Amino acid sequence: MSMKSDSPLLDRNLVQDTLSEAMSNGGEWAEIFVEDRQSASADFDEARVEAMASSRDLGAGIRVTVGDITGFAHTSDLTTNGLFEAAQAAAAVAKGGSQVKPIVLDGNGLAESSARILPESVSKTRKVELLEQTNDAARAENAAISQVNVRYSEGRRRILVANTDGLFNADDQTRTLLSVNCVATGDQGLQTGRETVGYTVGFELFEEHDVEAMARRAAARAVTKLAARPAPSGQLPVVIERGGGGVLFHEACGHGLEADLVNKGASVFRDRVGELVAAPSVTLVDDGTMGIEWGTVAIDDEGCPTQRNVLIEDGILTDYMWDHLRSRSAGRPASGNGRRQSYQHLPMVRMTNTFVTNGEAEPQDIITDTKNGVYVAQLGGGQVNTATGDFVFGMTEAYLIENGEITVPLREGNLIGNGPEVLQNIEVIGNDFAMGSPGTCGKDGQGVPVGDGQPTLRVAALTIGGTAS
């Protein structure tokens, strides 16, 4: 089942024949998405390699549309029989006729790898060394560190997308990631600290990133939190460290700017293009072309090249994000935001790398100018109700700000706010932009890799979900 990289993932003639079969019941448009995914991981826990695992998935999803109706079927059987059976199942939504135009594919269906050093070409021994090195550094940081888990994972995802418009595009996406989770034990119980490094690259990741420094940061975070106090309960100004809080924008407005949710009236940002929706200092961008970031892809999962999409410019809502279906019905180009978890899923509008651009303030001044508040150095995940705009996000490293100074560490908790209000309440943005940690964004049961980032900034008020009055 291995494929040579100098030929498409699926034979061009078989792709054409499958698309013809998909159109044979009177469909208006058809698409085939082929995916070959290889991944491997290693878990290091309790100071030893616990298990190495590898996995392989190969399959295709076939989509047929008639008006606003979509038929979709997936199969792991890439023989002519298997593909035709799936094509017929997808075509069943069309109920008549069989006018089939000849399908001419435009493109070579080939792609360049995003990796310089393919992780699969690196020995497992080298990967084990990396895990040991990370573990040792974390444990050496502080005697209070009682447990360390290090996880290495690599994934190569090759995709081929073809449709009856003649599209025949491919991508070869490699992502490599190392995460470390530390437990520190103190008088008050257990605390945790986490760090992750991951990019859309191969094993060259470790030429540029110091895993020992990362391990020490994770360990220090857990140890610091041993002295943490309960977080406040109620509304306070919140300063978010650069790179730590892109997820705030992902939740506060990113999801609400996805055209599928907008079209169904399930977004507070519906009908608001051209309006001032944020403080004038806010410019929000979604950019799938952004270097080696975690959410970077050359083409989306509908074969559309990714691009830099400015969503909010100087506080004014400029555009939503689009996939094939939604852009077609709106009569406008897609924006490269049609993504799916795997060949077994239908694509929908998704973010890639979402970030707020630099402002002008010095980050230290932002802290000094905050009389009392909370300083969030690392955020966990988040979740949003796009219909109301209410969103939460977790703080995994945070401190009190007292009289303009960062003071005691705080225990973990969620913050809650309302997207449109929070965007208006961004008081000041720093000049120190950084991207954050790699993330997985979940929507309607599908997870895709995303990136986010932001400079240090202050929100006038957010509700801190702590217990201290």
Place this chain on the structure above:
Amino acid sequence: MSDTVELPDLANELVSLAHENEQIEVCVSRNRSTTVKAYSGEVESIRSGKSEAVGIRVIVDGQQGFATAGSLDRRVLSQVVEEARGNLQFAESDPHQGVASPDGVDSPDLDLVDPAVLHMSEEQKSSLAIELERRCLSADPRVSSVRTAAWSDGWGEFALASTTGISIYSEGGSCSVGVQPLAVEGNETQIGYAGDAARRPDSLDIDRVVTEAVEGATGMLGATKPISERLTVVLEPGVAAAFLGTIAGALTGDRVIKGRSPFAERLGEQVGASMLTLFDDPTNIDSLGADNHDGEGLAARKNMIIEKGVLAQFLHNSYTGRRVGVSSTGSAVRGPRSTPSVGVHALCLDPGTGDRDALFEKVVNGIFVRGVNGLHSGVNPVSGDFSVGAYGHKIRDGALAEPFSEATIASTLQRMLLDVVAIGGDFEFLPGGSGMASIAIEDVALSGM
């Protein structure tokens, strides 16, 4: 390509490839599923598919390797065996590592195969999804549209075999519906959600799904941000399941052994209020989590977890059991794509008495929590910190009052167990398989204004 091969035969055939001194465990599965979504009175999408999966563990001298693939193609299967062998060489030897051995416990022998779902036509599924949307729209004039109205069903087969002589097979299906109506009043929009799942289409309670989803949206119209204060929170059964599920996760052998549980040293101690009894019971056929076997092929069994507030036992799979010198509790959970971990199949709470209103009557000042957000971002099962976004209704003088939103509730997992002050008699099995009732917990911090 392999639809005709019997899965147990395939699993046993792969097990027979074991070299001398090698332990092999093979999981294979085949599934098919359909999802139909309706929008604006028409079918929006029909998604169907077949999938296959294999997962193979090979263990030699305590070193474990694992490999998995999404295909039962013979060439793939032999590659997977080789990859698992390749992977094991890099794992450190652990004398407790190994596949499960038969333990003499009899399986509950439940009849879980109900083919009714296989006899549904695509037209029937489509009209059910369309009907679900229509009924939400006509239930209340404030329902403006329905974001998703979906029907899903699936049928699967699973076989597991190992060199210790375990060989099991299961087959079964289920169906589910889910709907998200949008309610609009003035400039405000609220979204509701409700769903149901069952083994048979005629067991789905569509009336209840429509009522709950619509009330979930319309009931929240006019919600405001509450004042921050400490009060009693009543968690509805779905929210109680999320809270107690997190607790159960912290009581698994894996977390305890590796020093990641705040309850690690507390076996036999009073960790919760005395009215609290929590157990895992996959032998109860009324739960969708019911099963004859666990993820290592051992018999499914009922396990007490917390009995009258006392921590009764930790849950174990065969590995974590060997680590601490006890037997597996039949609590291995896994799909073919992963190695066995430890968890619950059908977490159940002993209910109290009386209906939900009777529970509210016990609360002078509190909130009824209908939903929570950010369980993955604000709950740390290692430290026990618990903080989640919450929405629902105020409870004033023992009765439901106005809706609230944009707030959080916070405490610690340890305190919340002790602070349970009442459990409702509104027991129900949830679509996720757990059997839950509403629970009231006092002295929780509500953060709002």
